[in-house]
Amino acid sequence: MKTVVLATSNKGKIAEFKELLKDFELEVKGLDEYPEIGEIPEPGETFLENAIIKAQTVANITGFIAVADDSGLEVDALDGRPGVYSARYSGEDATPAKNNSKLLDELKGVEEAKRTARFVCVMVAATPDNIRIQSRGDWDGRIAFELSGDEGFGYDPLFFDPELGCVAAKMTRETKNSRSHRGKALRALMAQWPEFQKKVHG
Structure with missing residues (x-):
């Protein structure tokens, strides 16, 4: 069983990742198992x-393949904000409630009509030898x-999906994974995984 460490302690993200990775015979760990990393x-x-x-x-410290994502919300009426600052949008003591x-x-x-927005997720898998793949x-x-x-976390209670006619916070995890930025990025990353494994194992 190959171990992959997710570079997050966010329980919501870890649960989503485990669900999305369940067909790949990978042991998935989160940073909650590596408190020394901080x-x-x-x-x-x-x-x-x-x-x-x-x-x-995370790959360098643990010695395992690490998968990290950076994701956020881009709102067109705010010129793309909060973007990379989504988690700390309301300041250093930001909480999801304050951000929303x-x-x-x-x-x-x-x-x-002018409240258009998108969730963006960029995902990277890295080895301790600096071999990397990425997706979006x-x-x-x-x-x-x-x-x-x-349901969900972060901006999910405000993010409305017009095709499904509801906010992300009202979706089941399965529905959200099939629609979400993170689900799309992870599926795109996994499409590269066999080739990545070949590079890793030479």
């Missing part, structure tokens, strides 16, 4: 830069006028 700085200006930093750092509240405040008075997934939608639903 918080990894994310100084990058793009999702890709941050994903590479996290994946390579700030987003609603910033979009006050913006009509429905986008999930298009718009920002609702109020919070609803209790």
